[in-house]
Amino acid sequence: MPSKLLPISKEEKKWVKNLTPRRGLIYHFSRGCLRHVMSKMTGLDPLDIPVKANPGEPPLLAEGWGHISMSHCSDALLIGWSQSKIGVDIERKDRQFQAYKLSKRFFTEYENCEIDHLPPGQVKELVLKRWVVKEAAVKWQRGKLARNINEWIWESKSSFAHHQKLGYQVKVYEQNYDKWTYAVAIDEDAKTCTPIICLN
Numbered sequence: 056m057p058s059k060l061l062p063i064s065k066e067e068k069k070w071v072k073n074l075t076p077r078r079g080l081i082y083h084f085s086r087g088c089l090r091h092v093m094s095k096m097t098g099l100d101p102l103d104i105p106v107k108a109n110p111g112e113p114p115l116l117a118e119g120w121g122h123i124s125m126s127h128c129s130d131a132l133l134i135g136w137s138q139s140k141i142g143v144d145i146e147r148k149d150r151q152f153q154a155y156k157l158s159k160r161f162f163t164e165y166e167n168c169e170i171d172h173l174p175p176g177q178v179k180e181l182v183l184k185r186w187v188v189k190e191a192a193v194k195w196q197r198g199k200l201a202r203n204i205n206e207w208i209w210e211s212k213s214s215f216a217h218h219q220k221l222g223y224q225v226k227v228y229e230q231n232y233d234k235w236t237y238a239v240a241i242d243e244d245a246k247t248c249t250p251i252i253c254l255n
């Protein structure tokens with residue numbers, strides 16, 4: 056993570072002032088990193104990156120610039136950029152949560168059957184993977200997590216997730232890196248074989 060906050064637009068600075076201190080810090084940090092990364096990749100000044108990033112809404116790029124998605128946890132930020140729709144999510148592998156309770160509340164009966172005979176450590180690992188895959192899919196959908204998390208279905212190790220009610224299907228990539236687990240969801244017919252992961 057950068058040791059200082061990076062430049063954001065005047066409009067984004069106004070948003071920061073209207074947020075709570077914690078939310079304002081996260082907002083400034085994530086939008087500044089987004090502009091910085093895209094600046095490095097395009098050669099444009101960070102403030103010239105054509106992004107609209109209102110708080111609480113998925114960031115939007117100008118027409119012709121593709122699609123972006125962001126996710127953060129306590130010590131990492133994941134930014135996805137693609138020609139087609141994309142959703143990303145990242146969590147620390149050691150995040151503390153009640154795996155069985157979360158699974159019973161948000162996952163389907165079939166998905167819960169997958170954890171019935173696993174030891175506790177593997178249950179936690181699978182539930183966390185399932186969560187990041189589903190949240191990435193919800194972000195691809197540009198939907199609300201509370202309304203859609205239990206509608207997305209992902210079978211362990213499958214390359215696809217699908218939405219029960221709306222019929223959506225997305226291609227998903229779920230991986231671990233160092234202390235984190237993350238997922239990327241893109242259009243099911245996207246030509247991308249495997250996402251290119253750049254680490255900084």
